[in-house]
Amino acid sequence: MNFNELLIACDPIDVTGSPEGELNGQIVHDSRQVGSNDVFVAIRGHKSDGHKFINDALGKGASVIIAEEPAPENTGTAIWIHVKDSRKVLMPLALASQGNPQESLVLVGITGTNGKTTVATLVYQVLTHLGYNASLLGTVSRRIGKSELPSKLTTADPVELAADLKDMVNAGSTHLVMEVSSHALDQHRVNGLRFDVAGFTNLTHDHLDYHGSIENYLNAKKTLFDQLEERATAVINSDDPSADVMIEDTKATVWEVSFNDDSGFRILSNTPAGLELDLDGTYISSTLSGVFNASNIAMAYLICLALGCNKNSVASALSEARGAAGRMEKVQIYSSISMPTVIVDYAHTPDALENVLKTLSAIKSGQHRIHVIFGCGGDRDKSKRPVMGGLAETYADLVTITSDNPRFEHPLAIIDDIKKGFNDPAKALIEPDRREAIRQAIENGDENTIILIAGKGHETYQEIRGERHDMDDRMMARSAMLNKSLNIKTRGEAN
Numbered sequence: 121m122n123f124n125e126l127l128i129a130c131d132p133i134d135v136t137g138s139p140e141g142e143l144n145g146q147i148v149h150d151s152r153q154v155g156s157n158d159v160f161v162a163i164r165g166h167k168s169d170g171h172k173f174i175n176d177a178l179g180k181g182a183s184v185i186i187a188e189e190p191a192p193e194n195t196g197t198a199i200w201i202h203v204k205d206s207r208k209v210l211m212p213l214a215l216a217s218q219g220n221p222q223e224s225l226v227l228v229g230i231t232g233t234n235g236k237t238t239v240a241t242l243v244y245q246v247l248t249h250l251g252y253n254a255s256l257l258g259t260v261s262r263r264i265g266k267s268e269l270p271s272k273l274t275t276a277d278p279v280e281l282a283a284d285l286k287d288m289v290n291a292g293s294t295h296l297v298m299e300v301s302s303h304a305l306d307q308h309r310v311n312g313l314r315f316d317v318a319g320f321t322n323l324t325h326d327h328l329d330y331h332g333s334i335e336n337y338l339n340a341k342k343t344l345f346d347q348l349e350e351r352a353t354a355v356i357n358s359d360d361p362s363a364d365v366m367i368e369d370t371k372a373t374v375w376e377v378s379f380n381d382d383s384g385f386r387i388l389s390n391t392p393a394g395l396e397l398d399l400d401g402t403y404i405s406s407t408l409s410g411v412f413n414a415s416n417i418a419m420a421y422l423i424c425l426a427l428g429c430n431k432n433s434v435a436s437a438l439s440e441a442r443g444a445a446g447r448m449e450k451v452q453i454y455s456s457i458s459m460p461t462v463i464v465d466y467a468h469t470p471d472a473l474e475n476v477l478k479t480l481s482a483i484k485s486g487q488h489r490i491h492v493i494f495g496c497g498g499d500r501d502k503s504k505r506p507v508m509g510g511l512a513e514t515y516a517d518l519v520t521i522t523s524d525n526p527r528f529e530h531p532l533a534i535i536d537d538i539k540k541g542f543n544d545p546a547k548a549l550i551e552p553d554r555r556e557a558i559r560q561a562i563e564n565g566d567e568n569t570i571i572l573i574a575g576k577g578h579e580t581y582q583e584i585r586g587e588r589h590d591m592d593d594r595m596m597a598r599s600a601m602l603n604k605s606l607n608i609k610t611r612g613e614a615n
Contacts, residue, residue, distance in 0.1 A: 121217045129212040130203050136191035137199030145183060147217050147279055149210060156181035161213065163206050164188065212312040214282035221285040222313055225293065228423060229300040229310065231344050232321025234472045235416045236299040239319055241444040242420035244297045249437035250429060255288040258299035260445050260578045265291025275304030302340040317426045318344050319355040319419050323362040324471030338362055348372035353426040357415055375426060377418045387414050392483045402431050405439045409448060410479035446577025448476065451597040455605040460565030462601065464593045466577025468497065468524070470507040473574055477515035480570055487568045489517035493557050494574040498529030502537055509541030520549040522557035524575045525583040554582065555596050562600040573597060
């Protein structure tokens with residue numbers, strides 16, 4: 121990247137120094153990572169202000185400073201670029217430094233409180249099934265071409281994201297399907313990406329600890345559609361009350377997902393084995409269950425059509441697609457002993473928990489009872505805790521409140537907040553140790569028990585006081601089921 125490209129990406133208010141020639145350094149926004157000749161972008165964060173560390177960056181050899189403050193009297197040999205909003209210029213800068221790889225990719229972005237991961241995974245699987253070299257970025261998976269890498273954030277930091285896009289192009293990818301979080305939109309992490317298709321799943325109670333209000337949360341999501349160009353397509357779940365606001369200022373063509381009576385979409389069957397759908401005359405069979413997954417499948421279907429895929433080919437691919445890890449994922453072992461049905465789901469918001477519990481209630485037989493095990497994350501939106509407690513009491517026959525990721529909060533304090541939502545708090549079983557809660561539920565359950573382990577889904581860790589400890593709900597459940605099977609067999613042989 122040369123200085124001219126840098127200045128175009130920055131749209132500066134003022135430039136101090138003589139920018140010319142090529143830039144040899146990296147784009148950096150953490151002063152601890154600055155090296156010789158790097159470009160340091162000072163960002164005002166929620167917890168710290170990068171402007172306080174400009175001198176540190178200069179001391180480490182930064183050749184360019186990009187800041188929201190005018191240049192001081194003496195910047196030495198460094199070039200100082202004064203901008204209105206350094207967050208907004210970080211992604212365009214990062215993209216320019218990587219040769220603007222986004223221009224070689226068809227971009228699909230999906231936002232919403234719940235369903236992002238499932239929709240993104242389905243679209244990715246369809247594209248791959250149809251022969252495209254697609255990449256995927258999201259909460260569960262980070263697939264660059266044929267390589268699978270650890271996923272850190274739903275939507276990555278701009279510098280990392282731009283590097284990922286460059287790697288995708290180098291790996292031969294033509295399409296990128298990515299989840300776009302409200303945090304990323306609020307922090308302008310996808311600023312400069314020209315999405316070809318964007319999807320909106322829904323908007324419900326979540327992240328109010330960060331956004332402050334549901335209105336701010338909605339407006340953050342809305343920016344994805346505000347920035348779409350006329351050539352783009354917005355695929356919207358119009359059954360969601362926020363749909364109209366989401367698209368009121370978009371220039372894109374709008375396609376709607378709806379299962380209202382006047383739409384052409386119908387749920388033909390919803391059973392534990394899966395869904396059968398009629399999407400405006402196209403039949404789709406899926407192993408996913410639940411009304412909420414009908415909407416996710418329909419959105420994935422329309423997104424693929426917006427990308428130019430054949431509808432019959434998409435329907436066939438969706439019939440073979442699997443759901444995302446930790447989303448209504450059934451845990452099974454091979455055993456001759458009858459076991460409870462165990463389902464792990466990422467449901468960590470009131471709406472997601474209600475949807476999963478409603479689905480299980482709708483498809484269970486008369487003999488079944490539902491036992492839900494869940495907690496709420498520490499140092500996060502506290503207002504949703506009693507709401508989720510009330511929903512668990514309403515829809516489940518048994519409730520065990522346990523720890524999720526307590527972080528720096530005391531687990532029992534979080535549990536007390538959840539119990540406030542119960543009409544009868546005495547109905548709640550309390551077991552702060554998540555492993556033990558899972559073990560007890562499986563040990564005491566039988567073939568008529570449906571155990572829902574909610575909140576962590578695909579996660580393989582538990583955050584406690586700044587440390588991540590190994591914890592995978594699926595592995596814990598499988599281990600408890602194996603132990604139960606072994607104990608029953610041992611007792612039988614002893615008799």
